[in-house]
Amino acid sequence: MSEIPNELSYTKTHEWIGNDGDGTITVGITEYAQGSLGDLVFVELPEVGDKFGPGDAVAVVESVKAASDIYAPLAGEIVEINEELADSPERVNEDPFGEGWLFKMTINDTEQLSGLLDAEAYGEIVEAEED
Numbered sequence: 503m504s505e506i507p508n509e510l511s512y513t514k515t516h517e518w519i520g521n522d523g524d525g526t527i528t529v530g531i532t533e534y535a536q537g538s539l540g541d542l543v544f545v546e547l548p549e550v551g552d553k554f555g556p557g558d559a560v561a562v563v564e565s566v567k568a569a570s571d572i573y574a575p576l577a578g579e580i581v582e583i584n585e586e587l588a589d590s591p592e593r594v595n596e597d598p599f600g601e602g603w604l605f606k607m608t609i610n611d612t613e614q615l616s617g618l619l620d621a622e623a624y625g626e627i628v629e630a631e632e633d
Contacts, residue, residue, distance in 0.1 A: 504628055505533045506534075506625050507599055510599070511615060511618035511620065513619065514627060516534060517532070519576075519618055521615060528606050529575060531572060534631075541565055541595060544563070544564040544591055545562070545563050545594065548561055551579065554574035554607070555574065559574075560572055561605065575618060586601070587604070
């Protein structure tokens with residue numbers, strides 16, 4: 503079973519969301535997602551200032567196996583991207599919940615956070631996909 507930190511929230515499309523506590527969230531892909539993709543060779547991130555709605559395609563990660571869209575978990579505006587990934591996309595594989603984060607965004611409404619999955623609910627999705 504993949505690591506699923508309890509302090510984070512999740513989406514059905516395998517993004518993790520860290521609540522930074524100031525109306526900003528940090529977003530990355532889960533350990534399960536990066537493991538399914540294999541070794542990442544390229545990460546295309548959004549521009550700071552871009553605005554997205556929930557479920558909008560925000561970024562693309564490419565591995566030796568496939569390319570996969572990364573979706574905005576909530577409505578908001580990109581305020582920071584992990585520029586280190588341009589030269590080191592493997593950071594997502596090595597540390598998906600730490601140095602491999604993808605982007606930060608301010609969210610329009612913190613109430614949106616309640617609609618995300620907790621670790622237990624996300625774990626059930628992973629288990630179903632692994633079967």
